[in-house]
Amino acid sequence: MDxxxxxxxxxxxxxxxxxxxxIIVGVIVGLFIGAMPGLGSVNGVAILLPMxxxxxxxxxxxxxxxxxxxxxxxxxxxxxMLGIPGASTAVATTFDGRPLALKGKADKALITAAMASFIxxxxxxxxxxxxxxxxxxxxxDFGDQEIFALMLLAFATFVGLSGDDIPKTIFxxxxxxxxxxxxxxxxxxxxxxxxxxIIGFMHGINFLVxxxxxxxxxxxxxxxxxNREDSAMSKAVISMSxxxxxxxxxxxxxxxxxxxxxxxxxxxILPAAGATPGSLMAYGVAKMTSKNPGNFGKGEVAGxxxxxxxxxxxxxxxxxxxxxxxxxxxxxxxxxxxxMVIWGLTxxxxxxxxxxxxxxxxxxxxxxxxxxxxxxxLAFIPVFLWVLKMPFTILAPTIFVLCLxxxxxxxxxMHDIWLMLIFGVGAYLLRKLDYPLAPAVLAIxxxxxxxxxxxQSLLISDGDFSVFFTRPIAxxxxxxxxxxxxxxxxxxxxxxxxPGTNSETS
Amino acid sequence: xxxxxIVAAILLAVLSIYLMWKSAELPIGWIADEGPGGGxxxxxxxxxxxxxxxxxxxxxxxxxxxxxxxxxxxxxAYALRMFILVGGALTVMIGLVHIIxxxxxxxxxxxxxxxxxxxxxxxxTILVALLAPVxxxxxFDIAMRIVLPKGYLExxxxxxxxxxx
Numbered sequence: 163m164d165x166x167x168x169x170x171x172x173x174x175x176x177x178x179x180x181x182x183x184x185i186i187v188g189v190i191v192g193l194f195i196g197a198m199p200g201l202g203s204v205n206g207v208a209i210l211l212p213m214x215x216x217x218x219x220x221x222x223x224x225x226x227x228x229x230x231x232x233x234x235x236x237x238x239x240x241x242x243m244l245g246i247p248g249a250s251t252a253v254a255t256t257f258d259g260r261p262l263a264l265k266g267k268a269d270k271a272l273i274t275a276a277m278a279s280f281i282x283x284x285x286x287x288x289x290x291x292x293x294x295x296x297x298x299x300x301x302x303d304f305g306d307q308e309i310f311a312l313m314l315l316a317f318a319t320f321v322g323l324s325g326d327d328i329p330k331t332i333f334x335x336x337x338x339x340x341x342x343x344x345x346x347x348x349x350x351x352x353x354x355x356x357x358x359x360i361i362g363f364m365h366g367i368n369f370l371v372x373x374x375x376x377x378x379x380x381x382x383x384x385x386x387x388x389n390r391e392d393s394a395m396s397k398a399v400i401s402m403s404x405x406x407x408x409x410x411x412x413x414x415x416x417x418x419x420x421x422x423x424x425x426x427x428x429x430x431i432l433p434a435a436g437a438t439p440g441s442l443m444a445y446g447v448a449k450m451t452s453k454n455p456g457n458f459g460k461g462e463v464a465g466x467x468x469x470x471x472x473x474x475x476x477x478x479x480x481x482x483x484x485x486x487x488x489x490x491x492x493x494x495x496x497x498x499x500x501x502m503v504i505w506g507l508t509x510x511x512x513x514x515x516x517x518x519x520x521x522x523x524x525x526x527x528x529x530x531x532x533x534x535x536x537x538x539x540l541a542f543i544p545v546f547l548w549v550l551k552m553p554f555t556i557l558a559p560t561i562f563v564l565c566l567x568x569x570x571x572x573x574x575x576m577h578d579i580w581l582m583l584i585f586g587v588g589a590y591l592l593r594k595l596d597y598p599l600a601p602a603v604l605a606i607x608x609x610x611x612x613x614x615x616x617x618q619s620l621l622i623s624d625g626d627f628s629v630f631f632t633r634p635i636a637x638x639x640x641x642x643x644x645x646x647x648x649x650x651x652x653x654x655x656x657x658x659x660x661p662g663t664n665s666e667t668s
Numbered sequence: 669x670x671x672x673x674i675v676a677a678i679l680l681a682v683l684s685i686y687l688m689w690k691s692a693e694l695p696i697g698w699i700a701d702e703g704p705g706g707g708x709x710x711x712x713x714x715x716x717x718x719x720x721x722x723x724x725x726x727x728x729x730x731x732x733x734x735x736x737x738x739x740x741x742x743x744x745a746y747a748l749r750m751f752i753l754v755g756g757a758l759t760v761m762i763g764l765v766h767i768i769x770x771x772x773x774x775x776x777x778x779x780x781x782x783x784x785x786x787x788x789x790x791x792x793t794i795l796v797a798l799l800a801p802v803x804x805x806x807x808f809d810i811a812m813r814i815v816l817p818k819g820y821l822e823x824x825x826x827x828x829x830x831x832x833x
Contacts, residue, residue, distance in 0.1 A: 216811055333720040336714070340710045559777065562758060562777070586758075594743075
């Protein structure tokens with residue numbers, strides 16, 4: 163088998179001393195970030211990406227991927243111990259994890275969450291290993307039309323599936339795309355959108371400036387306002403017998419983790435969905451199919467297993483379209499994608515041909531990272547619990563400082579720091595009014611790819627938009643995108659003309 | 669909240685119009701043999717932004733979105749106080765970078781935040797405020813060779829440069 167040989171090569175790369183160190187450090191940092199209420203994988207990746215310029219690009223991506231995993235594991239820790247989700251992806255874990263902790267079974271909940279995360283991660287990486295080369299192979303034939311159609315689809319998922327306010331979602335997408343077009347027009351070479359003739363806009367708006375502004379400064383301001391009171395922490399001691407006990411629980415709840423892993427993986431692929439809805443759906447399905455759904459919400463082990471396996475599977479799922487098609491499956495992978503572009507590794511199908519050792523090294527590292535994440539998670543739970551007690555008034559200023567130096571590192575221009583502050587404050591204010599911000603981050607990363615694809619396609623077709631419908635692959639993608647775009651418009655109409663038919667969605 | 673919603677929509681609509689006007693500095697129409705002009709992409713996107721703002725205003729008028737129905741204030745007293753203090757501290761920190769550099773402004777910011785906003789002991793405060801810049805210096809200036817701005821404090825770093833670089 164070709165894939166197995168490639169995968170073995172990947173493991174060799176993953177076990178290189180530097181990469182191994184990077185994986186372990188990434189997992190540990192990720193666990194901490196995930197465990198901190200208010201910080202998730204996206205904040206960690208955005209704020210720490212500039213720090214990874216220290217190591218070679220491949221190791222940097224491996225570090226960030228390991229961090230992504232660690233954060234998914236870590237999210238469960240504060241969900242269970244404090245009842246506050248460590249990240250939005252761990253919301254569903256609080257439903258049954260917190261009741262378990264309140265019953266004095268916090269250790270059981272923590273171990274089960276780690277085990278379920280490991281299983282979810284493993285199943286999804288296996289799926290990833292199987293699907294990725296296939297998908298990349300198909301995508302090799304994609305032209306500009308297909309690429310633009312895929313971008314349209316990615317944005318359409320936000321409109322059709324995210325459930326946020328429609329005009330505000332579209333606004334967020336468009337402003338991200340407009341920001342991405344600041345600087346020099348790539349085709350004519352003319353300066354474009356140089357606001358107030360400030361010279362700093364000539365080099366464009368770096369996506370990291372927007373990402374750190376939103377996920378660093380904006381997020382911290384939001385958390386300062388919302389997480390005011392400290393809640394009581396449960397006690398937990400991890401023992402070997404507890405671990406054995408959990409392994410038996412895993413056997414009992416096999417259906418929950420299977421459904422969680424599969425749902426998580428496939429929902430994770432969709433740009434607008436990802437780990438949070440994936441884990442909520444997995445929780446819902448596990449409850450629906452359970453023999454005694456009444457136990458859910460009162461401390462049912464399956465209620466921890468399902469969402470935890472799902473959110474880890476979703477993080478791998480979101481890497482699939484990012485690596486094979488160049489379309490990120492989540493805000494975190496959007497930032498990873500932007501980072502890869504900086505490092506000259508343009509994500510997309512060609513990556514599988516031209517940078518084989520990088521791709522398979524990364525996939526191999528995912529297996530290794532998953533393994534270390536469960537090990538470190540179980541071994542160092544007391545340390546994480548100690549860190550959870552760190553006051554937010556120390557954490558917040560430290561993060562602000564990291565944003566400042568991290569925002570300066572990529573371009574080394576103070577102009578970008580001021581811009582970052584403006585974006586951060588703007589993001590905080592707009593978030594209060596329910597403006598979704600993730601689409602803007604996705605858009606500023608995808609903009610530089612979407613615009614030339616659109617212009618090339620139109621140039622070839624002489625301004626005829628029908629090329630996006632008539633090409634064999636672009637056609638169906640565009641049509642699905644348009645269906646997703648009009649989906650929310652159909653729902654209220656249906657309610658109006660057929661009252662009572664879907665009252666539960668209103 | 670209701671007033672904030674419409675104010676935001678109007679401000680964003682003005683921003684959209686500004687972006688449209690700014691994009692129109694480049695050709696926004698079709699150029700023979702070149703395809704769409706350089707300004708077309710941002711121009712039409714900004715136009716969609718404007719439509720979205722008008723849509724939000726209609727939703728506001730018809731009380732359709734949660735913020736347009738909310739009776740809560742956009743910022744309560746606590747939120748406003750924190751916003752001004754934290755936002756102000758950040759602005760001052762970034763402003764000071766131009767004068768006394770990162771290594772001058774970061775300790776001052778940490779000092780202010782930990783001691784006066786966080787109410788931590790002087791020992792904790794000074795420990796964090798001194799440790800953070802040292803770690804940053806070794807990570808950025810030494811390990812990554814990214815020289816952070818030093819402002820007028822630059823001469824103080826010459827001995828460190830000659831020793832480590």
